[in-house]
Amino acid sequence: MADQRIVDGVLSGDRRMMARAISMIENEDKDKHRILSALFPHTGKAYVIGITGAPGAGKSSLVDRLLSILRSRGLTVGVIAVDPTSPFTGGAILGDRIRMQEHALDKDVFIRSMGTRGSLGGLSRATKDAIQVLDASGKDVVVVETVGVGQSEVDIIKYADTTLVVLTPAGGDSVQTIKAGIMEIADVFVVNKADLPGADRTVAEINIMLDLGGATRPWRPPIVRTVTIDGSGTDEMYAAILRHSEYLKESGNLERLRKERTRRDVVDLIEYRIKSTVWEQVHGSPEFDDVVARIVSRETDPYSAALQILRQVNLDRCKE
Amino acid sequence: MGERKIRVLVAKPGLDGHDRGAKVVARALRDAGMEVVYTGLHQTPEQVVEAAIQEDVDIIGLSILSGAHMTIFPRICELLKENSAGDIMVIGGGIIPEEDIRELISNGNASAIFTPGTATSEIVDWIREAMREKVSHKEGVS
Ligand SMILES: Nc1nc2c(ncn2[C@@H]2O[C@H](COP(=O)(O)OP(=O)(O)O)[C@@H](O)[C@H]2O)c(=O)[nH]1
Ligand SMILES: [Mg+2]
Numbered sequence: 280m281a282d283q284r285i286v287d288g289v290l291s292g293d294r295r296m297m298a299r300a301i302s303m304i305e306n307e308d309k310d311k312h313r314i315l316s317a318l319f320p321h322t323g324k325a326y327v328i329g330i331t332g333a334p335g336a337g338k339s340s341l342v343d344r345l346l347s348i349l350r351s352r353g354l355t356v357g358v359i360a361v362d363p364t365s366p367f368t369g370g371a372i373l374g375d376r377i378r379m380q381e382h383a384l385d386k387d388v389f390i391r392s393m394g395t396r397g398s399l400g401g402l403s404r405a406t407k408d409a410i411q412v413l414d415a416s417g418k419d420v421v422v423v424e425t426v427g428v429g430q431s432e433v434d435i436i437k438y439a440d441t442t443l444v445v446l447t448p449a450g451g452d453s454v455q456t457i458k459a460g461i462m463e464i465a466d467v468f469v470v471n472k473a474d475l476p477g478a479d480r481t482v483a484e485i486n487i488m489l490d491l492g493g494a495t496r497p498w499r500p501p502i503v504r505t506v507t508i509d510g511s512g513t514d515e516m517y518a519a520i521l522r523h524s525e526y527l528k529e530s531g532n533l534e535r536l537r538k539e540r541t542r543r544d545v546v547d548l549i550e551y552r553i554k555s556t557v558w559e560q561v562h563g564s565p566e567f568d569d570v571v572a573r574i575v576s577r578e579t580d581p582y583s584a585a586l587q588i589l590r591q592v593n594l595d596r597c598k599e
Numbered sequence: 600m601g602e603r604k605i606r607v608l609v610a611k612p613g614l615d616g617h618d619r620g621a622k623v624v625a626r627a628l629r630d631a632g633m634e635v636v637y638t639g640l641h642q643t644p645e646q647v648v649e650a651a652i653q654e655d656v657d658i659i660g661l662s663i664l665s666g667a668h669m670t671i672f673p674r675i676c677e678l679l680k681e682n683s684a685g686d687i688m689v690i691g692g693g694i695i696p697e698e699d700i701r702e703l704i705s706n707g708n709a710s711a712i713f714t715p716g717t718a719t720s721e722i723v724d725w726i727r728e729a730m731r732e733k734v735s736h737k738e739g740v741s
Contacts, residue, residue: 294686306603369604369627376650377639383646389653394634396604559642 282310286317292416294389301391304408307555315408318415323537325357325414328520329439331427331461332455336445338424339378340507342515344383348517349420355387357413359406360424364394365390371395375424395426403434409542410438411522427461436464437547439462439538440533443516445469446485448477452522462488465500467519473512498526556597561588605633605730606656610642612675613665620692620715621662627719628660633726644671646676651687657733658726662692672708688729692717 285303288296290319300318303311328345330338342358349356360375373392382388391409406423413421425435427444435442462485470481482502489499501519505512527533561567570588573579609625611618618640626636636654638647651659663671672689679685692713695703703709711725 294652294654295682298653302606302655364634365629368630369632370634372625372629372635372637373654374637374639376636376654380639380642380646383638383649390650391653392636394604 300412301409321415325421327421329435329442330424332445339375343379344513354419357418357421358390407438441466443467446474447472452550466523468502470504474506607658608636608651610638610647610657611662612642631723644674658688661691676708692721
């Protein structure tokens with residue numbers, strides 16, 4: 280069957296089949312969960328590194344440098360690079376590959392660009408599932424680049440073992456203006472563009488933030504300065520990732536993290552199935568438009584309407 | 600929900616200058632709701648094909664100004680076939696003489712070529728139509 284061909288292809292590292300599998304995930308193909316189930320026994324081996332930060336901070340350039348370092352150590356790598364989808368047109372320009380051209384012909388590197396696409400927290404689902412494909416294909420390390428705005432930066436901890444938060448000197452993203460959430464997800468801080476003035480101040484600001492909040496934290500995120508133009512600091516960045524991964528393993532936190540993540544993942548999957556089922560049956564139906572109109576004109580209220588609609592939704596469908 | 604998006608790789612092979620034209624097309628395709636993987640300047644045919652495979656695009660769009668079109672298009676098509684990816688369509692844009700266009704298309708080395716001055720909407724429409732045909736063809740076969 281077609282499914283089996285894709286599963287076998289992914290497991291043998293066939294790039295065309297890996298790409299197909301990821302497309303099926305992105306397109307919400309009805310066969311995707313069967314493929315993912317079949318791949319699952321072969322996953323859990325890849326180490327997942329997340330990189331997040333503001334647009335233009337230098338994430339893709341850092342991924343490029345990281346790729347060189349990982350490859351020089353003989354590790355195979357999968358990259359998932361996420362760029363925002365336009366909420367108005369549904370289209371996207373995915374340009375992260377431009378910075379990774381040096382690795383374009385390396386058969387042990389697989390790079391896939393993804394748009395953030397639609398609703399329902401679909402991105403973190405799709406990203407997570409795409410990681411499974413790369414993991415099952417035998418990649419030692421999977422690097423995920425996401426834009427640090429909105430939901431995606433917090434979602435990154437749902438799948439990354441080590442999360443790098445990339446900041447730049449001064450600029451628009453001075454540390455104080457960065458949302459608290461992003462500071463908390465960092466396992467390593469990278470102050471990129473350290474060739475520009477103001478890097479010392481950025482480092483000092485991060486340290487102050489860490490001093491304020493982090494006394495009880497067993498892992499204090501190290502801060503590394505990088506310049507992707509000449510690669511300086513990128514070895515230190517890699518060393519920091521290694522230290523964090525060793526810390527996770529030694530402290531038993533990696534196991535705890537993965538168990539907690541699995542727990543949440545199963546709940547997410549249940550929620551996701553219910554949400555999709557409800558969405559398919561409710562959204563866009565003429566009856567629904569009608570109910571909305573009646574709510575707007577105050578003939579009914581959203582609370583009763585929601586209950587009323589839910590009673591009519593066929594939830595058996597999400598159990599197939 | 601389950602929505603099939605058109606994915607297009609836009610590349611600028613060859614050694615010559617700027618990628619303004621490629622960027623204009625990339626933006627137009629994005630505005631038409633497509634996902635455009637943009638790989639930038641100086642791509643070799645090998646890099647273009649490898650990226651197209653990993654990104655699982657439906658179409659490769661090449662911007663060519665260097666005059667090397669008669670070698671680049673056939674090379675890319677050859678590499679696609681070698682990688683059993685011959686179903687990925689190849690289109691192009693650039694200053695290409697009429698007779699070369701006819702030859703590239705009749706030899707199956709390009710599905711369409713748009714000369715400078717073509718409205719981006721024409722490219723969008725062409726891609727949509729080609730994708731509709733491809734999908735209905737597939738359904739007819741299976
Ligand atoms: N001065 C300087 N510029 C950099 C550095 N790293 C990246 N850039 C530039 O920043 C811009 C955005 O880089 P990119 O990697 O695409 O950022 P991303 O949007 O976070 O993925 C590019 O023009 C890079 O050349 C750096 O270390 N120093
Ligand atoms: Mg980027």
